[in-house]
Amino acid sequence: MTLPNDLKPSTIAAQAGGAIDRQSGGVVPPLQPSTTFLRDEDYRLVNPDNIYLRDNSDIVRIAENVLARLESAEETLLFPSGMAAIAALFRTTPTGASVVVQSGIYWGTTKWLRDFCSRRQIALHEVDAADPKALDEACAVHAPYLVFIETPSNPWLKTTDFAHAATCAHRVGALLAVDSTAATPVLQKPLELGADIVMHSATKAINGHSDVLAGVLATSAPAAKVWTEIKADRHDAGAVIGPFEAWLLLRGIRTLPLRVKQMCRSTQAIAEYLSAHPKVTDVYYPGLASHPGHAIAATQMQGGYGSLFSFLVKGGGPEALAVVGRLKLFHRATSLGGVESLVEHRHTIEPHTGIPESLIRASVGIEDTDDLITDLDKALG
Ligand SMILES: *Cc1c(COP(=O)(O)O)cnc(C)c1O
Numbered sequence: 001m002t003l004p005n006d007l008k009p010s011t012i013a014a015q016a017g018g019a020i021d022r023q024s025g026g027v028v029p030p031l032q033p034s035t036t037f038l039r040d041e042d043y044r045l046v047n048p049d050n051i052y053l054r055d056n057s058d059i060v061r062i063a064e065n066v067l068a069r070l071e072s073a074e075e076t077l078l079f080p081s082g083m084a085a086i087a088a089l090f091r092t093t094p095t096g097a098s099v100v101v102q103s104g105i106y107w108g109t110t111k112w113l114r115d116f117c118s119r120r121q122i123a124l125h126e127v128d129a130a131d132p133k134a135l136d137e138a139c140a141v142h143a144p145y146l147v148f149i150e151t152p153s154n155p156w157l158k159t160t161d162f163a164h165a166a167t168c169a170h171r172v173g174a175l176l177a178v179d180s181t182a183a184t185p186v187l188q189k190p191l192e193l194g195a196d197i198v199m200h201s202a203t204k205a206i207n208g209h210s211d212v213l214a215g216v217l218a219t220s221a222p223a224a225k226v227w228t229e230i231k232a233d234r235h236d237a238g239a240v241i242g243p244f245e246a247w248l249l250l251r252g253i254r255t256l257p258l259r260v261k262q263m264c265r266s267t268q269a270i271a272e273y274l275s276a277h278p279k280v281t282d283v284y285y286p287g288l289a290s291h292p293g294h295a296i297a298a299t300q301m302q303g304g305y306g307s308l309f310s311f312l313v314k315g316g317g318p319e320a321l322a323v324v325g326r327l328k329l330f331h332r333a334t335s336l337g338g339v340e341s342l343v344e345h346r347h348t349i350e351p352h353t354g355i356p357e358s359l360i361r362a363s364v365g366i367e368d369t370d371d372l373i374t375d376l377d378k379a380l381g
Pocket residue numbers: 081082083084106108109150154179181182201202203204213214215336
């Protein structure tokens with residue numbers, strides 16, 4: 001079933017872009033796990049769209065189309081994890097070229113890039129991209145192949161102006177890629193403001209139920225060289241998502257706009273509550289007027305500022321760990337964007353990255369806002 005073109009994101013998501021099961025009449029699309037597809041007596045493919053599962057999968061195509069519509073992209077590609085998507089993007093970098101990457105972002109990205117770039121003789125320049133002057137200068141000095149930013153960033157919630165980043169990158173012939181995981185396609189659309197590629201860890205809010213690992217890349221220029229190379233890399237190197245994961249992901253996406261709305265509303269209330277708490281010394285959330293990235297976030301995000309925030313507890317590591325230990329609703333676990341709220345003591349996980357011992361990062365789920373505030377209130381004492 002094809003849906004009209006002018007629908008709002010919540011309609012596209014709720015109806016899975018119009019996907020149903022024609023054969024059974026089911027209102028949800030079927031899960032087809034077959035790795036290979038039949039040919040008839042004359043050796044013609046029974047369904048010309050499907051040959052082999054690494055090449056083709058109906059459910060993967062359906063999920064990709066829904067994500068493309070939500071992102072206002074021409075094309076998207078799903079990967080078995082966010083890191084697999086990032087790796088496919090960076091593997092297009094010519095050996096000997098340079099890349100400019102935002103500093104202080106998702107640690108898994110930084111760690112993999114440092115290793116990959118050193119093995120491939122790629123010069124990696126880590127820059128505070130939320131500082132427009134620093135990004136301008138890095139682009140001018142290094143003339144990179146690719147500029148990679150993450151906004152809002154994890155765990156500092158720095159906001160990078162992606163229209164400005166696109167100008168910096170394009171001036172020197174570089175591509176701009178944006179890790180938009182913490183915002184989801186609901187809250188910001190970097191492709192509309194000049195980004196060449198948008199990346200999400202769909203493991204997070206896009207799936208939203210903490211039960212699928214997935215990644216996505218999106219573009220508005222599917223004929224571009226970088227995109228054809230990424231597509232070939234995914235196909236030939238085999239970083240494809242399985243049909244069951246794609247099916248679950250599509251099911252999660254149906255409620256994405258609804259979940260994001262509730263999560264943003266609660267996170268804003270919690271961030272404001274914590275800002276006024278005597279045992280909290282700082283709160284990092286772009287929805288707060290006091291946040292250095294608030295003005296930019298207000299121009300490039302619509303409908304809220306996401307469900308991720310960090311805060312500093314008065315004292316140090318022991319005080320922060322004691323607060324985390326007393327929480328009853330927020331689960332102590334890594335990751336973000338799920339329907340259940342999570343907290344993480346980042347210093348315990350990555351002590352070598354300069355994260356303050358008093359920092360607690362939280363991801364807000366869809367529980368009742370007051371229940372979450374009460375949980376934090378009791379834990380802070
Ligand atoms: C989780 C995450 C990733 C990596 O995604 P996986 O699906 O875990 O491989 C990349 N960037 C950000 C911002 C993330 O939160």
